[in-house]
Amino acid sequence: MTVRRDDVIAWIQAYADVIAENKARLTQLDSDIGDGDHGTNMDRGFQAVKAKVPEFADKDIGAVLKTVGMTLVSTVGGASGPLYGTFFLQAGSATAGKMELSLNDWIAALQAGVDGIIMRGKANLGDKTMVDALLPALQALKESASSGAGLPASLKASAAACEQGMLATVPLVARKGRASYLGERSAGHQDPGATSSHMLLQAAAESWSMLAD
Amino acid sequence: MKKLINKPEDVVKEALQAMASAHADLIKVHYDPNFIVRADAPVKGKVGILSGGGSGHEPMHGGFVGMGMLDAACPGAVFTSPTPDQMLEATKAINGGAGVLHIVKNYTGDILNFEMAADLAKGEGIEVEAVVTNDDVAVQDSLYTAGRRGVGVTVLAEKITGAAAEQKRPLKAVADICRKVNAQGRTMGMALTSCTVPAAGKPTFDLPEDEMEIGIGIHGEPGRTRMKLKTVAEITEMLVKPILEDLPFKSGDSVLAFVNGMGGTPLLELYVVYNELAKILGGRQIKIARNLVGSYITSLDMAGCSITLVKMDDELISLWDAPVKTPGLRWGI
Numbered sequence A: 001m002t003v004r005r006d007d008v009i010a011w012i013q014a015y016a017d018v019i020a021e022n023k024a025r026l027t028q029l030d031s032d033i034g035d036g037d038h039g040t041n042m043d044r045g046f047q048a049v050k051a052k053v054p055e056f057a058d059k060d061i062g063a064v065l066k067t068v069g070m071t072l073v074s075t076v077g078g079a080s081g082p083l084y085g086t087f088f089l090q091a092g093s094a095t096a097g098k099m100e101l102s103l104n105d106w107i108a109a110l111q112a113g114v115d116g117i118i119m120r121g122k123a124n125l126g127d128k129t130m131v132d133a134l135l136p137a138l139q140a141l142k143e144s145a146s147s148g149a150g151l152p153a154s155l156k157a158s159a160a161a162c163e164q165g166m167l168a169t170v171p172l173v174a175r176k177g178r179a180s181y182l183g184e185r186s187a188g189h190q191d192p193g194a195t196s197s198h199m200l201l202q203a204a205a206e207s208w209s210m211l212a213d
Numbered sequence B: 001m002k003k004l005i006n007k008p009e010d011v012v013k014e015a016l017q018a019m020a021s022a023h024a025d026l027i028k029v030h031y032d033p034n035f036i037v038r039a040d041a042p043v044k045g046k047v048g049i050l051s052g053g054g055s056g057h058e059p060m061h062g063g064f065v066g067m068g069m070l071d072a073a074c075p076g077a078v079f080t081s082p083t084p085d086q087m088l089e090a091t092k093a094i095n096g097g098a099g100v101l102h103i104v105k106n107y108t109g110d111i112l113n114f115e116m117a118a119d120l121a122k123g124e125g126i127e128v129e130a131v132v133t134n135d136d137v138a139v140q141d142s143l144y145t146a147g148r149r150g151v152g153v154t155v156l157a158e159k160i161t162g163a164a165a166e167q168k169r170p171l172k173a174v175a176d177i178c179r180k181v182n183a184q185g186r187t188m189g190m191a192l193t194s195c196t197v198p199a200a201g202k203p204t205f206d207l208p209e210d211e212m213e214i215g216i217g218i219h220g221e222p223g224r225t226r227m228k229l230k231t232v233a234e235i236t237e238m239l240v241k242p243i244l245e246d247l248p249f250k251s252g253d254s255v256l257a258f259v260n261g262m263g264g265t266p267l268l269e270l271y272v273v274y275n276e277l278a279k280i281l282g283g284r285q286i287k288i289a290r291n292l293v294g295s296y297i298t299s300l301d302m303a304g305c306s307i308t309l310v311k312m313d314d315e316l317i318s319l320w321d322a323p324v325k326t327p328g329l330r331w332g333i
């Protein structure tokens, strides 16, 4: 079972809608420990991506993801623009020329994307960032795949681990980004970037769930 | 919210259009991607200097584009860093063959976007150096934070570095001057009121009538402490003490003293602060070699001020005195 190019585009569009619906929530999370712009930043970026769909609808998956990345880099700003932009650019490089993705291809794409975020932002696990949601998601995806589970089940496991990682940011003290200025006062709040990352992988699990194993 | 704003989403664009027509002799504005550039850019053989950041701090940075200061500035949305495509186009537009210096305030968003832009510009064969300003003593500098924020020193560094570039010094030397100003400068700010981000439409935080916040940044971030209002002498002392101790500044030092308004405080009050500052420094035998008083790095309509001190030597003083001709700062010409 594979994820085709059109499935990838459907996932991106679904995510843009999730962001639009949750814009106020993401911004509220960012007001608590940041500067209250994460929802606005992400929505600006993904609305721009949505408007670009006709331009990349006939390209290969690598090119689709790269265009998403470039669009985010040039429209989001803030910390999340270069971070999510790099995620999609790297995932695009890992899937260059492909018209469909096997489970292993998706693992390679996610690995490249998360590596890109870490390379750019230099965050470690536990710094209270999106990395805290994404690394467990990648880990769970790999474990699920090596235990022989198929694509939809592995995506589900990955999204569930991502949610756990997101929830686990609540008690943490931020060591990266704006929230780190608050020191101890950043504890007790969920990280906005980890929240938008969970929405991303949750959207993948949901929009690709109907693909038979 | 009572504001001279048509639509919050148009505020940055309308201000750019106005700057282009009000200062057509000094600057040009490029749209999509947005940047403000010196009218005569690129200046051949001169290091180009680019800065940028979120909007809402005017006149910084766009108001400092012109002879003797910045070659270009990239404005982001209000309080949000600009994007690499803006920075790349601006870098190309001001490269006169001697390379380009990026002056970046230390915020994760600004750092990451400028890093990507520098990578892209280098990919196109342009020599780029970046200097990060991080002068805010209100933030504890430790391995466990994103580090100190770039604030007041940025304005002074842009002026002094711009003068060095105007003398056609090479990129490395121009960057070193900028690093030196940052290394020898410290800032501390305070707020009497919050600011109101246009898109949010309400104050970022509540500050009761009889309280103030010490150690604020320039984006309505919380400060170090909140307390009852005190006399101007006491407030000035609270701002200056951590600055003096941090570098440290010593008896016999010469300084550039900068009293900056946050956007909602009248110049009259800034002079009252300057008066107290001069007394405190005089008492410690620290000489005010040069000064700047006014609102140059603001936080929208926040009331309050910041104090920046930079330790000066003869070279820095002569670069400070050099002519500058920008919408926001102009002398010697």
Ligand SMILES: Nc1ncnc2c1ncn2[C@@H]1O[C@H](COP(=O)(O)OP(=O)(O)OP(=O)(O)O)[C@@H](O)[C@H]1O
Pocket: A030, A034, A035, A036, A037, A038, A041, A042, A077, A078, A079, A080, A081, A083, A117, A120, A121, A122, A123, A128, A129, A130, A131, A176, A177, A178, A191, A192, A193, A194, B079, B080, B081, B107, B108, B109, B110
């Ligand atoms: N160094 C980093 N590495 C990984 N993620 C980071 C890093 N710094 C911040 N983040 C993530 O970015 C999120 C904040 O993104 P947001 O869009 O609000 O940008 P911002 O930091 O406010 O940018 P700006 O300061 O320019 O406004 C955080 O919740 C965190 O998950």
Ligand SMILES: [Mg+2]
Pocket: A030, A034, A035, A036, A037, A038, A078, A178
């Ligand atoms: Mg933010």
